[in-house]
Amino acid sequence: MKSSITRIATTTLALILSYSLNPVFAVPQTSHQSVTVAQAKKAADNLIIPGERVGFVTRKTTKQDLVKLYGKSRLIDxxxxxxxxxGSFAATQVNLGKERSFLVVWSDKTRTKPLDVRDLGSAWKTPEGLATGTPLSELRKKLGDFKLSGLGWDYGGAIFLETSRLSRYQGKIFFSVDAASNAYEKYPNDYQAVSGDQTLSASNPHWKPLGIHISQIIVVLNPEQ
Incomplete structure (x- = not known):
């Protein structure tokens, strides 16, 4: 019989797989007012609210809204x-420089309903201060002794929020981690010990020398049944 952690891990990986193909997460719907150009010019708002918004991008933002907010020249479909x-999905890259750029993935080719926002630059942060590049040591302070999948496969480095202090974000945001670019060459035994289709604790000592950090954040905006 599988342990409860194994069952949670298996379920989470299945949800990550099905999300882009047939999203199933139920996020409470709230209303948002239209974003104006004047609001966008305040652009110091680099806040991620899981399940709700990334800066001014909400579940109601359209491609035309992105044009008004950031200018057509900064967008690449x-x-x-x-x-x-x-499968394949329509997306729009928003180029705001290395630290603030992001990618909007749409529900269909009309680009009127965003599924998620991903490939976020390091300026974008959750209320807890989590961002691309956040190291494992900081993750453990915020999340506790969480579980994550092994490196080096399609869902490598996926964090299981169900077992963390931020379980309330489950289904609203995904975090993945990766090792430093030279980790395998410098620490091959440690790297291999935490690689492959397995579930590991964040306290596993083999993670420590590898320079583990958040490498991807996906903020879910419009999960669909």
Missing amino acids: KTISGPEGI
Whole structure:
């Protein structure tokens, strides 16, 4: 019989896989007023509210809103692949410099309903201060002794929020971690010990020398049944 942690880990990885293909998370719906250009010029707002917004981008933001907010010249439309190369999704890259850029993934080709915001620069932070680049040591302070998947596969480094102090964000935001670029060469034994399709504790000593940090944040805005 699987342990409760194993069951949680298996469920989380299944949800991550199904999210881009057929999102199933239930996030409470709230109303938001339209964002104006004047509001956008305040742009010191680099706050992520999981399930609600990334700065001025909310679940009601359209491609045309992005044009008004940031200017057409800063936007690049593209198509991205789903997990394991299955399916494809319309997306819009918002180029605001290395630290503030992000990618909006849309529910369909009309680009009128965002599924999520991802590829966030390091300026974007949750209320707890979590951002791309946040090191494992800081993650443990914020999340406790959480669980995560092994490195080096399609869902490598996925954090299981269900077992953390931020379990209230489950289904509203995804965090993934990765090692420093030279970690495998410098610490091959440690790297291999935390690689592959397995569930590990954040306190596992093999993580320590690898320079583990948040490498991807996905903020869910419009989960669909």
